[in-house]
Amino acid sequence: AKELGRNRASRFEAGLRYQALRHLDVEQALRRGLEHGELAVHYQPVIDVSTGRLHGAEALLRWNRPGIGPVPPDQFIPLAEETGFIVPLGEWVLGEALHQLGEWKGRNLLPSGFRMAVNLSPQQLGAALLTSVERAIGDNDLSPAELSLEITETTLMSERSNMSEAVHALASLGANLSIDDFGTGYSSLAHLRHLPVHQLKVDRSFVSGTEAGSRDAALIAAVCGLAQEFGLSCVAEGVESAEELQLVADLGCGYAQGFHIGRPTSAAVFAARWMGDQAG
Ligand code: C2E
Numbered sequence: 495a496k497e498l499g500r501n502r503a504s505r506f507e508a509g510l511r512y513q514a515l516r517h518l519d520v521e522q523a524l525r526r527g528l529e530h531g532e533l534a535v536h537y538q539p540v541i542d543v544s545t546g547r548l549h550g551a552e553a554l555l556r557w558n559r560p561g562i563g564p565v566p567p568d569q570f571i572p573l574a575e576e577t578g579f580i581v582p583l584g585e586w587v588l589g590e591a592l593h594q595l596g597e598w599k600g601r602n603l604l605p606s607g608f609r610m611a612v613n614l615s616p617q618q619l620g621a622a623l624l625t626s627v628e629r630a631i632g633d634n635d636l637s638p639a640e641l642s643l644e645i646t647e648t649t650l651m652s653e654r655s656n657m658s659e660a661v662h663a664l665a666s667l668g669a670n671l672s673i674d675d676f677g678t679g680y681s682s683l684a685h686l687r688h689l690p691v692h693q694l695k696v697d698r699s700f701v702s703g704t705e706a707g708s709r710d711a712a713l714i715a716a717v718c719g720l721a722q723e724f725g726l727s728c729v730a731e732g733v734e735s736a737e738e739l740q741l742v743a744d745l746g747c748g749y750a751q752g753f754h755i756g757r758p759t760s761a762a763v764f765a766a767r768w769m770g771d772q773a774g
């Protein structure tokens with residue numbers, strides 16, 4: 495039995511070593527990819543449900559690996575979070591997105607009140623973040639109110655004390671804070687009282703494929719009601735059909751995002767489709 499245990503242990507270790515090596519490979523490829531221009535930021539529209547007009551965009555990272563093709567973010571962001579590479583990578587996304595926003599703004603392409611949403615990983619919520627956010631805003635002649643930072647519930651509810659410091663510092667700068675994937679994490683609604691949050695994003699698992707009168711529909715209505723009580727805006731994610739758009743409108747969501755409205759695309763395609771840009 496001891497022998498068996500030892501074999502099993504060494505097989506387990508070999509498995510871990512293999513995984514670690516594979517992770518190292520992917521991380522190296524990701525670092526090189528960033529240097530060699532394989533990474534890009536795509537933009538997905540967010541609309542005002544009552545007018546159907548463009549309200550903002552969410553910046554979403556894309557990695558186009560030569561010889562392999564597009565790698566979805568779910569396959570490399572968790573890894574980058576593990577290794578810490580998400581910090582420089584996330585800073586790059588922030589820089590790209592705000593540079594793009596500044597460019598659109600400079601050419602008068604933006605509808606009034608337009609907001610650029612950027613996703614933040616928990617590892618990014620440190621002292622350095624405030625500096626890079628301030629720099630990216632200053633470099634591109636933007637105001638903090640034009641930026642929305644998306645943080646998941648789980649990140650916000652974490653016990654790390656510097657987390658809430660970072661969040662408060664960002665809010666006092668004037669940037670908007672949004673809780674992403676709302677409803678999927680370990681939410682303590684009481685936290686909403688203390689956190690300087692501006693927006694809730696209803697996770698797409700509650701929205702996609704949902705019908706009127708269902709439990710998910712009741713949940714969407716409850717989240718939107720909660721947002722309203724707290725004076726926050728509410729975005730429905732994952733709107734995949736005209737029926738779903740109508741449904742989330744009826745349920746009280748002010749804003750919507752999803753494949754039915756528009757898929758994430760390159761900046762040029764986004765500007766042509768949503769801001770009538772003829773240049774691209
Ligand atoms: P997320 O922040 O919840 O972003 C929304 C995801 O839902 C995007 O997936 C988007 O393409 C997808 N989506 C939007 N509308 C629909 C729809 O109607 N139906 C379906 N099925 N999907 C829809 P994507 O781009 O693959 O990103 C996945 C996740 O990766 C993001 O989820 C976010 O957590 C993470 N991510 C992406 N870019 C970044 C980044 O720059 N930094 C960080 N930290 N995370 C990022």
Ligand code: CA
Pocket residue numbers: 552613644674
């Ligand atoms: Ca997001």
Ligand code: CA
Pocket residue numbers: 674675695697698731
């Ligand atoms: Ca989300």
Ligand code: CA
Pocket residue numbers: 674675
């Ligand atoms: Ca997510």
